Amino acid sequence: DAKTTQPPSMDCAEGRAANLPCNHSTISGNEYVYWYRQIHSQGPQYIIHGLKNNETNEMASLIITEDRKSSTLILPHATLRDTAVYYCIVRVRTGANNLFFGTGTRLTVIP
């Protein structure tokens, strides 16, 4: 699976949009971009995934650049409960296999 690069930490004001970047310049054509988050003391939680089109669900939006070498996870209105470590992962979608969790981005939402 392709390697990803994320900033180690970010802050965001409560109520504002949180934009978390991820670089995956070696992504292959059949690899998807997945985002998970881990709130303190809990197991990781799936957020969203995409291949090349932008995706949106009730939790977040995922913007993938046209060349697919980077993406941005957007939390439109961050709350204190969104404080967590966010992991960007690229992997082939078919078949259950390892999810490689890097170091992620620690997002702190500030009141």
Next chain:
Amino acid sequence: DAGVIQSPRHEVTEMGQEVTLRCKPISGHNSLFWYRQTMMRGLELLIYFNNNVPIDDSGMPEDRFSAKMPNASFSTLKIQPSEPRDSAVYFCASSSSSGTYGYTFGSGTRLTVV
């Protein structure tokens, strides 16, 4: 659905003792994963099963670790004998065989070996 259920939530044991961690995956999920998380190494995959069969155990640190999945609704991770360096949070996760919509993780077992 109650999600992935792990037990116990916390375990404190003495070095040399046997430890058994338990996991009940989501009904209908046929892939199960055991991860370990430490401050130094982050989240690491230990082993995963498809349809109750171990597929990749290359992450199991050594022979002291063993995992079983006797049926689709239950899995165990056993450490015998335990050592202080095994102290970590152990997560179980399950997914459908395609893994399309992500994995669902349990709340973890925090193991402390003294």
